[in-house]
Amino acid sequence: MISSDELETFKKNCDHFISINSFFSTSLDKTQARSFLKSPEVTEKSEPILFQIDANPALVTNKQFADVSPYSEFPAESEVLFMIGSIFRLKTVKRSSDGQVWVVRMTLCSDDEHDLKQVIIDMKDHFLSREINLRTLAKLLWEMGKP
Numbered sequence: 001m002i003s004s005d006e007l008e009t010f011k012k013n014c015d016h017f018i019s020i021n022s023f024f025s026t027s028l029d030k031t032q033a034r035s036f037l038k039s040p041e042v043t044e045k046s047e048p049i050l051f052q053i054d055a056n057p058a059l060v061t062n063k064q065f066a067d068v069s070p071y072s073e074f075p076a077e078s079e080v081l082f083m084i085g086s087i088f089r090l091k092t093v094k095r096s097s098d099g100q101v102w103v104v105r106m107t108l109c110s111d112d113e114h115d116l117k118q119v120i121i122d123m124k125d126h127f128l129s130r131e132i133n134l135r136t137l138a139k140l141l142w143e144m145g146k147p
Contacts, residue, residue: 001037001046010104011093017109018090019141024082026053028067032077037101048101053088055080055108064108082108085138109134 002010010018027033030050037048055065065082069075088106096103 002049004045004047007047007049007093007102010090014090014092016090017137017141018088018106019138020082020086020088021084021138021142023084024086026051026080026082028069028078028080029076034101050096050101050103052103052105053082053108054106055082059112060108060110085135085142087134087138087141 027036033050037050057065064086065080068079068081069077072079087109089109091105091107093102093104095101
């Protein structure tokens with residue numbers, strides 16, 4: 001669940017980068033993920049949301065995520081955990097085919113992504129820092145209060 005305001009922010013920022021400012025617990029099993037949305041916490045100002053994430057371990061080599069289901073008390077959840085500060089490119093925000101949830105499609109970024117490299121270069125030029133990388137970008141976005 002997210003607030004209606006957060007959902008609007010997602011909608012307005014398609015094809016932009018977003019940083020997650022906490023550990024991000026996900027499931028490989030769509031049915032399992034949807035079961036987490038059946039919560040009594042639904043209010044007029046909250047929206048059910050399902051994140052569909054493309055994360056290729058062959059492309060993202062800086063170990064930003066891991067399948068933790070073998071270590072979980074509930075291995076059937078097929079849990080994948082993303083690190084604090086993971087950066088994603090927001091692709092689309094649409095209603096599911098059944099209209100019950102919002103589906104946010106996004107792709108996990110790597111340090112080598114061309115557009116992200118340019119953002120890092122621009123930040124380095126702006127802040128004159130020698131150590132700007134994916135983590136410092138994530139920290140800056142988090143401090144700015146961006147989604």
